[in-house]
Amino acid sequence: MSKKKETSSDVEHWLYAYEQMAKIREFEEKVNELYMKALMPGLAHLYSGQEAVAVGVCEALHLDDYITSTHRGHGHCLAKGAAVDRMFAELLGKEAGFCKGKGGSMHIADPDSGNLGANAIVGGSMGIATGAALSAKMRGSGQVAVCFFGDGAVAQGLLYEVMNMAALWKLPVIYVCENNNYSEYTHRSETLAGEIIARAQAFGIHAETVDGQDVQLVQETMQKLVDRARRGEGPAFLECLTYRYYGHHVGDINRTYYRSKEEEHDWRENHDPLKLLAEKLIAQKLTDRAVLDKILADVATEVEAGMQFAINAPFPNPSEVNEDVYV
Amino acid sequence: MSKKKETSSDVEHWLYAYEQMAKIREFEEKVNELYMKALMPGLAHLYSGQEAVAVGVCEALHLDDYITSTHRGHGHCLAKGAAVDRMFAELLGKEAGFCKGKGGSMHIADPDSGNLGANAIVGGSMGIATGAALSAKMRGSGQVAVCFFGDGAVAQGLLYEVMNMAALWKLPVIYVCENNNYSEYTHRSETLAGEIIARAQAFGIHAETVDGQDVQLVQETMQKLVDRARRGEGPAFLECLTYRYYGHHVGDINRTYYRSKEEEHDWRENHDPLKLLAEKLIAQKLTDRAVLDKILADVATEVEAGMQFAINAPFPNPSEVNEDVYV
Amino acid sequence: MSEREITFSEAIREALAEELRRDPRVFIIGEDVAEAGTPFKVLSGLVDEFGKERIIDSPISEPGFTGVGVGAAMTGMRPVVDIMFGDFLTLSMDQIVNQAAKVHYMSGGKLKAPIVFRTTMGATRRSAAQHSQSLQAWVSHVPGLKVVMPSTPYDAKGLLKTAIRDENPVVFIEDKLMYKMKGIVPAEEYLIPFGVADVKRKGDDITLVATSSMVQVALGAAEKLKEIGISAEVIDPRTTWPLDKQAMIDSAKKTSRVIVIDEGYEQYGVTAELASVIADGAFYYLDAPVKRMGAMNVPIPFSPVLEDLTVPTEETVFQMAKSLCQRS
Amino acid sequence: MSEREITFSEAIREALAEELRRDPRVFIIGEDVAEAGTPFKVLSGLVDEFGKERIIDSPISEPGFTGVGVGAAMTGMRPVVDIMFGDFLTLSMDQIVNQAAKVHYMSGGKLKAPIVFRTTMGATRRSAAQHSQSLQAWVSHVPGLKVVMPSTPYDAKGLLKTAIRDENPVVFIEDKLMYKMKGIVPAEEYLIPFGVADVKRKGDDITLVATSSMVQVALGAAEKLKEIGISAEVIDPRTTWPLDKQAMIDSAKKTSRVIVIDEGYEQYGVTAELASVIADGAFYYLDAPVKRMGAMNVPIPFSPVLEDLTVPTEETVFQMAKSLCQRS
Numbered sequence A, B: 001m002s003k004k005k006e007t008s009s010d011v012e013h014w015l016y017a018y019e020q021m022a023k024i025r026e027f028e029e030k031v032n033e034l035y036m037k038a039l040m041p042g043l044a045h046l047y048s049g050q051e052a053v054a055v056g057v058c059e060a061l062h063l064d065d066y067i068t069s070t071h072r073g074h075g076h077c078l079a080k081g082a083a084v085d086r087m088f089a090e091l092l093g094k095e096a097g098f099c100k101g102k103g104g105s106m107h108i109a110d111p112d113s114g115n116l117g118a119n120a121i122v123g124g125s126m127g128i129a130t131g132a133a134l135s136a137k138m139r140g141s142g143q144v145a146v147c148f149f150g151d152g153a154v155a156q157g158l159l160y161e162v163m164n165m166a167a168l169w170k171l172p173v174i175y176v177c178e179n180n181n182y183s184e185y186t187h188r189s190e191t192l193a194g195e196i197i198a199r200a201q202a203f204g205i206h207a208e209t210v211d212g213q214d215v216q217l218v219q220e221t222m223q224k225l226v227d228r229a230r231r232g233e234g235p236a237f238l239e240c241l242t243y244r245y246y247g248h249h250v251g252d253i254n255r256t257y258y259r260s261k262e263e264e265h266d267w268r269e270n271h272d273p274l275k276l277l278a279e280k281l282i283a284q285k286l287t288d289r290a291v292l293d294k295i296l297a298d299v300a301t302e303v304e305a306g307m308q309f310a311i312n313a314p315f316p317n318p319s320e321v322n323e324d325v326y327v
Numbered sequence C, D: 001m002s003e004r005e006i007t008f009s010e011a012i013r014e015a016l017a018e019e020l021r022r023d024p025r026v027f028i029i030g031e032d033v034a035e036a037g038t039p040f041k042v043l044s045g046l047v048d049e050f051g052k053e054r055i056i057d058s059p060i061s062e063p064g065f066t067g068v069g070v071g072a073a074m075t076g077m078r079p080v081v082d083i084m085f086g087d088f089l090t091l092s093m094d095q096i097v098n099q100a101a102k103v104h105y106m107s108g109g110k111l112k113a114p115i116v117f118r119t120t121m122g123a124t125r126r127s128a129a130q131h132s133q134s135l136q137a138w139v140s141h142v143p144g145l146k147v148v149m150p151s152t153p154y155d156a157k158g159l160l161k162t163a164i165r166d167e168n169p170v171v172f173i174e175d176k177l178m179y180k181m182k183g184i185v186p187a188e189e190y191l192i193p194f195g196v197a198d199v200k201r202k203g204d205d206i207t208l209v210a211t212s213s214m215v216q217v218a219l220g221a222a223e224k225l226k227e228i229g230i231s232a233e234v235i236d237p238r239t240t241w242p243l244d245k246q247a248m249i250d251s252a253k254k255t256s257r258v259i260v261i262d263e264g265y266e267q268y269g270v271t272a273e274l275a276s277v278i279a280d281g282a283f284y285y286l287d288a289p290v291k292r293m294g295a296m297n298v299p300i301p302f303s304p305v306l307e308d309l310t311v312p313t314e315e316t317v318f319q320m321a322k323s324l325c326q327r328s
C-alpha cells in the first residue's frame, strides 16, 4: 500500500492521499445510491467525512501491518489497499466479493492488505488487534497492529482489558479512536464521562488527540506512534476528531432529532478533509485545481467501473452455504 | 450497624471498631482451623490482615446502605453487621446459614444488613453495586452503595463500563479497591499497568489512596466520600493499601514461590491494623491494654460459640435442593 | 372485548407503556432507547411520556448496563433491559446467568432479581453472522431464568406484561422480522401466563411444534398441507421455560407425527429439547421419529441467496411434513 | 507400545509440553498459568521449560485475553487459552462465538482461528453456583466450534494434541474432578481424531452414552448392572461436535434401550441433542424411550448434602437402567 515508499516526492505522496480520500468519498456515494435504489441487501454505515483518518493512519503503515476495522469500515478497507470492485461485490453479496459475499459490509476482510476484518460487534476487534500485536512481537516480524473504533466503542470494557495487557507487555498496537461525536443517535456527551485520552493515559499509554480532518496531521502523528511501536516502545492511543456526514447508517435519513442541519453543514463546509488538503496543496503551490480534478475524474471512473462489475457479478453458488464453516 | 451513631464518645466508637476487627480476625482463624481439620466443605479466602478496610468502610455507612462483596468477603459481611453464628453455619453448608447453606463462603449475602452478597466472579458485582446506587437514586432513598473488589479485579472491563455510567449519572456509589498486592499467585506488578486511581480519575471520578491498615484513616476518608455521594455529588473511588496474611485461599500454604516470608512478616509486625489502632488508642491514653484484652476475650467467646452452633446445626433437608430456584 | 389490529411493535410498546404507568418501579435501560426509540423504533414515544429518568440511554456497555439492571432489580426496581441484538447476549451472559439467574437460589431465597431482558432474534435481514442469531437455546438451558418467545402481537403484549410482573429474571425474545406483523389485540388489559402452550391451529394428522416466527411458518405450511389433505396441528409453547411439556405430548399422542421448528442453530438447539421431550413422553404413540428443523448449522451468511437457505420455510416444513405423512 | 499409568493432569501437561516443543507457534495464555501452573496445578513446570514468553500470565480479563488469543491465532500463532472455570465462559462468549467461531466463514475462508480454549466443568467440589457449571451445551450449539470432552487420561492427551493441531477453534473441557484419576497412557506419541466415538465397554442389553466424567459413572453403573445380569454398552462420543451420530445409533439399534448422561443442566442440555439424535436414528429399533440424565435443573448448591443430589451417580444411573430394562 503506502505509496509514500514508492514515490519520489512529498507532492506525489499527498496527491496519492488525496486520491485515496476521494476514492472513499466516491465509493460511499455509490453505496448510498445502491441503497436508495434498493440494489444493496441490508444496510451500510458510510464513512464519508472521516476519510482523513483512515488514509492518514494507513499511509503510516506497511502493507503487512495489521488493521482491525468496524461496522463503519469501508474507508479503512480501501485505505489499507483493497480493490474497489471486489469491495462492491462483497457489499452486494456476490461470489467475487472479498468474502465470497458471506461477510457483507460489516465483515469485509482483506488479509492480503493486512485487514483482519470489519466487525459488527462494537469494540469486538479490540482483542483481535491486540492479539495480532502480541503475535507480531512473538514472531519478531516487526509488524504493528492498528485497532480502529469509534467514540461510542470506548464504553466497552474490553478496551481497558486489552490496553492493560498492551501496556504491560509493550505490544506494538495503536488504538485509533475516531471520535465523530455520535454513537448511533446519541451524542457523546450523554455516554462519555471524562476525557477519552485520559483513559489510555491511566494505563501509562502514550496518547494524543488530533484534528482528524487534516490528513497530513493524522499521518505525521501516526507515523511517530508507529515508529515508537516498531522500536518496541509499546502501544499508543490516537484520538481523531472527526464527523460522519451521513446518518448512522444509510437508512438514517431524518436525524434532526439528534443533530442539527447547521452542525452537519458546518462540518461539510469548514472541515472537509478533501477540501482542506486541496486548499493547502494549492496554497503551497504544490498542485493546481486541474490536477486534483483529474484525480477526481479518474477515481469516479474507477469506482463506477467497480460498481458495474459488482452489479453484473454472479451470486455465490448455493452449495457455498455450508462451506468455510470449518477449515 | 454503625455504632458511631449510638455511642456517646469517640473512644467508644474506636473500641467498637477494634472489636469488629478482632471479630473478623478471630472468625478467620477459626475458619482456617475448620479447614485444617477438614470440617469445612470447599475452600475459603481469608480476610485476615485487611480488617481495617472492611471496618473503616462499613463504619461510615448506615445499616440500609448497600455493599457488594467478593470471594474474600467474610470481613465485609461481619463489618456490615452479620451475625457470627449464621455465617459459620453458611460456611459449613447448614440450614441455619444466611443462605440456608446454598451459597457458602463465596456467596454469603445478608440483605438485612445491606449486604447484597459475595461474588465468586471476580468483578462480578460491579454492575450490581452500581445498579443498587441507580436504584437508590431513582427511589430517592438516600442510600449509598459500596462495591468492594481487589487489585486483581481492576483488570475486568466491567469496572470501566460502570464507572462511566456512575460518573455520567452521578450515582451514589463508592468503588473500594482493596489493593493487597496479589491476585491469586501473581504480584500486581505483573498484571497492573499504570496507577489504579488514575483509571477512575480518567472518568472524572473523585479518587483517593489511603493506608488501608489504618482504620481511622479509612473511616474518615470514607465518611467524606459517603457524604459527597449522599449529597448527590456522585461516585468516588477509594484505593486501600493492604495485605492478606494467609494464602490466596486456605489451601495455599506453600507460597514462597510468589512472595517472601519476610514480606509477610513485615506486614504482620509493622502494619497490623489491630496493633496499629491499639497502639494509637493507648498512646493517646484513650484506653488501656486491659480493656482491649477484654474485648479480645469477649470476641473469642462469641466466635467460639458461633462456631459450635454451626458445627452442631443440622444440614438442610434434601427437599431444599430444588426450592428457591424461582421466587 | 373490543378488537383492534396493531403491529407486533405496537403491542410491545403498549405493554411497556402500561406497565410503566402502573408501576413506578419499572424503567427501561439500553442503547438508544430514549429519543431514538431503538433502531427498530419499537420504543418510539415512550420517552415523551416517561422522561429520560425512566427511559435511560446507556453507553455501549452491554455487560455494564445489564449488571446495573440486575443491581437495580435486587434493590426494589423492575428494570427492562434492552439488548438490541440477541447476538449481544454473548457480552452479557455473566450478568444474566451467573448473577441474575442464581442470586435467588444462592441467597437461600433472600434476594431476588425481577428483571426482563428484552432482546431480538432472527435471520434473513441481510445482517450477517453477528446480527442474526437466535440464541434462545443458551438461556433456556439456565435454571433460574424464564424464557419467552412470542409469535403474535397478542401473545407479545400479554406475555411481556406477565414478564414485567414476574418476580424472576425473564429473557424475552422478539423476532425482528415480526415487528411489522399485524394482529388482533384487545384494548382491555390482559396477561398471559407462562408455561401454557397455545394451540395455534387444530389438526389431526401431524403436529408442528414451533416457536416465535416459526409459528407463522408452521401455520403457512399447515395451510399448504391442508390442500393435499393433511391436517396439521400447530402448537406454540410460547415459553421455552417453563415448558408446557404436556401440551406437546398430548398433541403428539393424538397425531402420532411431529416436527419441531425453531430458528436457532439446529445442533444442540431448542429443537433438541422439544424433540426429546416429545419422543420420550409420546413414545408409544409415535408412528415416525420426531423431526427437527432448526437453522442450518452455519454462521449466518450475508448474501441473500445463501441466507435464505439457512432457515426453515413454509416450503421446507411442508415438504418435511408431507414426507413424514408418506404422501407423495 | 510402552505402557505407563499417569494422571489426567499429567496427560494434559504432557500433551501441552509435546506440542509446545513441536511447534514454536504454540503458546499458553491465562490467569496464573506460569509459576503457579493454574490453581489446579495442571500446568506446573511448563514455565520452567518454555519460559514466561510462551506461558503467559494474564490479568483477570477473560474477554480480553480470550480476544488476544483469537487475534494471535488469526495472525499465525497457535494459542491455548486457559479459562480457569467453565463458568467464566460467560465472560468470553463474544470472543469465542462471535469472533473465533465465525471468522473463517465470514471472511469467505480467508481467515482462520486455530485456537484451543481449555476450560473446566464439573460439580461436587463444594464450589457453589459460579464455579461448578458444565456449559458444554452452549459451545456445542455454535457452528464453527469443535468441542472436546475427554473421559480418560489417554483420551485427554490424544485429543488435546489433535485440538492444538486443528485449524479451527476448539473448546476443550476438562472435568476438574478427574485431574487426579490415573490411566494408561503410552509414552509414544499418538493423536485421537475428532468425531469418533469410543466404545468404553461392550454390552448387549442397554446403551449408556456418556460424556466426560459421566463415562466413569456409566462404567461404574455398568459394573453394577452386570451383577444383576444386565449387559450395558458404554459409548463415549469424546467430541460433542463433530458428533459421531452413527456410533450411538448403531449401539442403540443393537441394544434397543438407551440412557444418555451428561453433567450439564438437563434442560436444553447436551442430553437433549444426544437423545433426539438417537431417538430419530434408531426409531424403529427402540424398545423404550431414550432416557436423559443431566444435572438437576437448579443452580449448583454449596451444601454437600444438596450438591450431591444434583448430579447423576452410579446408583441413579443403575436404577434408571434397571427400570428401563424392566428388571426389579
Ligand SMILES: Cc1ncc(C[n+]2csc(CCOP(=O)(O)OP(=O)(O)O)c2C)c(N)n1
Pocket (backbone or CB within 6 Å): A045, A071, A072, A120, A121, A122, A123, A149, A150, A151, A152, A153, A154, A180, A182, A183, A184, A248, C031, C060, C062, C084, C088, C091
Ligand atoms: C456490542 C454492540 N452493541 C451495540 C451495537 C449497535 N451499534 C452499532 S454501531 C453503534 C454505535 C457505534 O458508535 P461509535 O463507536 O461511535 O462508531 P460510529 O458509528 O460513530 O462510527 C451501535 C450502538 C453493536 N453493533 N454492537
Ligand SMILES: Cc1ncc(C[n+]2csc(CCOP(=O)(O)OP(=O)(O)O)c2C)c(N)n1
Pocket (backbone or CB within 6 Å): B045, B071, B072, B120, B121, B122, B123, B149, B150, B151, B152, B153, B154, B180, B182, B183, B184, B248, D031, D060, D062, D084, D088, D091
Ligand atoms: C472472572 C473470574 N476470573 C478468575 C477467577 C479466579 N480468581 C478467584 S480470586 C482471583 C484473584 C482475585 O484477586 P484480587 O481481585 O486482587 O482479590 P484478592 O484475592 O486479592 O482479595 C482469581 C483470579 C474468578 N473467581 N473469577
Ligand SMILES: [Mg+2]
Pocket (backbone or CB within 6 Å): A150, A151, A152, A178, A179, A180, A181, A182, A183, A184
Ligand atoms: Mg461515533
Ligand SMILES: [Mg+2]
Pocket (backbone or CB within 6 Å): B150, B151, B152, B178, B179, B180, B181, B182, B183, B184
Ligand atoms: Mg488482591
